[in-house]
Amino acid sequence: MSGVGLLLPVVVPMLAAVAVPFLLNKGKKIIRWFIIGVVFFNLLINWITIHSLNTRMFHIWKLNTFIDIFLKVDELGIMFSFLVSILWIFTTFYAIGYMDHEEHQERFFAFFIMTLGITNGIAYSGNLFTLYIFYEFLTLATYPLVIHAETEEALHSGRKYLIYSLGGATFILLGMILLYTLTFDLSFVEGGLASLKHIDKKQLMLMIYITIFLGFGVKAALVPFHSWLAAAMVAPTPVSALLHAVAVVKSGVFALLRLCYYVFGAEVVERIEGNLYISFLILTTILLGSLLALHQDNLKKRLAYSTISQLGYILLGIVIINQNALIGGILHLINHAVIKITLFFCVGAIYIATKKKYIHEIRGIGREMPVIMWCFAIASFSLIGIPPSNGFVSKWYLALGGLGANKAIFAVLLMLSAFLTAGYLLPIVVTAFFQSPDQEEEETLVVSRYMTAPIVILTGVIVFLGLFPNTIIRYIEGIVSKLI
């Protein structure tokens, strides 16, 4: 069976997840090492998969032309799965440090590693149907992680998450079925599956586009479907960092990339003017996210709204339908993931060390936790877009794209948002370093190495990507040139 190797990145983490309950009696340490082993193994498998030439496509289950679940390797999928796999490794170490004193660790790690398998499945989905299936599974697998604390609040947030996600999935299903009756195929094709010959049914195509966009948009925290993200901050920080800054929301964005460029295709989207309608929502998302972030005193919630806003940037890059904008968008997908995960990690470290969750509580904490706060500061500068950080590079491309599409308003918007981003991130830095704490405590707080190391390394990556972005940019240009 050629191509069966393609199953490995998806199945191995899932099998590992099933194995975790059986390791219960061996002790927590064994479980941790097991998970560490699995995430590294996963990276290795991904590497092997993309390099072995005959594992390009694999049909898991082909019922008929309707129901066809298959995996396929292409550049975009590789990029996403690598991003996710690498960040998963960092998060595993961080989680080991963070969850040290929490209950139900086995359950946490089981679903944690299962989500990795599912995200790999999303990355390597060969058609919309397969993507939809893994998408549904993603919701189910991340639910136990969101409600981990099992408090009233956690269950409530979990319910919200489920309602939004399942609702979104229903939209996707609706759009998918309608699309199927038009094209009789749901595969991802570079440049678009729906060719111009379907363009005579413009209204229907537009409706399908908007329906599926909104459906995937729920996970990408598109306004007005964004409120689940802030509520989901009740989860433990590793979950918030990885899932809600990286895996879950970026899966939503990834799916939208597939929708716009591999299902509909750039030309078709422009012809049906789908991007015009959606861009209103996206602009609202960018602004609303930033504005709401300014209001939040809870650190994690502030970062959540920031994510909503930043995702808007990426989506903007996708719908402007312009090479530079798309490069900027995909680049920001990567950059934001790295930055946001670092920011969340820092906030989580503060919580573990001091039990503090709110900005007004962390006055002067820069003196007690210098390393962490310096990393936070650097990551913040990057997100604002100050050179030579990676955030600057992606925003540069987005601005170029906006100008290139003769829509100067986008560039203006980017500037405005940069100010707002500074507005909600810098006060944290200032409060931490320049304000005096309520109680005078000069000793440095000790944070577990498991948490500090990922933070520092990731900050290093942020700076590195800012100084030497070219490899990644070349790779992305390779992808984009085939799409537009």
Place this chain on the structure above:
Amino acid sequence: MNVIKMFPVVIILLLLLTAFGLPIVKKKKIVFQISLATIFIAFVMSGVTLNYVTQVGDYLLRIGPYDIPWGITFRIGYIEALMAMLFTGVSLMVGWYGVYSIHKDIEEKHIKYYYLLLHILLASLLGIVFTNDLFNGYVFVEATTLSSCGLIIIKNNKSTSKATFKYLIMSVLGSGLLLMGIAFLYAVTGHLNIGEVHRELVKVAAEKHNIVVISLSLLLVGLGVKGAMFPLHTWLPDAHSSAPSTSSALLSSLVLKAPVVFLIKIMYQVYGLDIIHTTPIFTILLILGLAGMILGSIFAINQKEIKRVIAYSTVAQMGYIFFGMGLGTEMGLMVSLFHVFAHALTKAMLFLCVGSMMEQSGYKYKDEFRGIGKEMPVTLGAFTLGALSMVGIPIFPGFISKWYYSIATINAGQYIFLGFILVSSLLNAVYYFPIVINGYFGKDNVKGKIYRAKYKPVKEVLPLAVLAIAMVMISGYSSTLLEYFKFGLNLK
């Protein structure tokens, strides 16, 4: 004469003979062994029949020495053989489960009568599916009603008495209407054999249009009561929730289905698509199906007792089946038959899970089952699988149904109903998911519960596991099943 051809009759005879033999048996253990062995043999024979049909095609089986058009015949084809396998298979699992649990619901001395009734029920269900004669079908339908009433009332308490009475009255009314419908058909065609009736009916359909509409309506309402079509479903929640769990499983998964299969056969083999299109019957089916789909779920949300939640869910699921019939296309029918399969397995499993949880904990209300996931993780796990299927999560048969119903709806040009199908699946989540979530999660829910405290021994949970595995396998074999249904319908 080919022995295999006789199998359907042999199955029914075997079930009836053993049924009447059971009361003489003294030991409970022997009763169980005879019963399960018989049903198992029936299951195997159904499988052989299916295999035979795939090779030879469908055939007619003459019962007794009289030929058509005076005698009774059975018609065995793909649909009949598949339904036989389904009915015997589910009964086997339920009967097996009953071995360990029925004594908790009914008195010891009544157990053999329970299995007697089970045999008669199964025999009559099979009879409805196999028969090619209208009156014969009516007789079997009556036998089904009476034996299912017995299966409910055998648990002797006030609520079952009330529920059975309600069921009996409504069902008998339904049977009466069914008989009237058959009488009308006999009056205009002079025959009772399905094939013969069709031949004559086609000739007279144009001039006797009123009779066609009246008889079809009577049949629809009569069989609709039995199949819990909205708004004739009101007997169902009481009956299914007060009965012993094994009976509930049988009622929801099988007893509702056979009359519907009979209705499908009548509609397509007696009347035929063309004739029915001249009547408003399809539209009525569509509307009532949709109403059932949505309202069944809405009523389920408000229920306090856990069994009533699942009973109303059945009403909703039957709504899907009637909707598929109402589309009036071949594909709609194929999906409905598939949904019969999917729902039978899923609902049987759900009722057995719930029964299991109720027995071990003594609770009845859904709020009392918080934290049960810690005490009975595997049982709730099977319940979760069933719930996921009901909501329509991919890889489960519920999703396959949802998908194909959507495609069938679009192919029939009725785009507007797509929304109803999708919304209805979401509604299922509103009442199923909280049971699962509160069972496994929630600090307050799980406090004080001990892991696996109420765990049942493995052998008692096996029937549940088998049903769960069968449910997932149905998804895998869905395209084969759909094809078989297509051959079986054989619409020209």
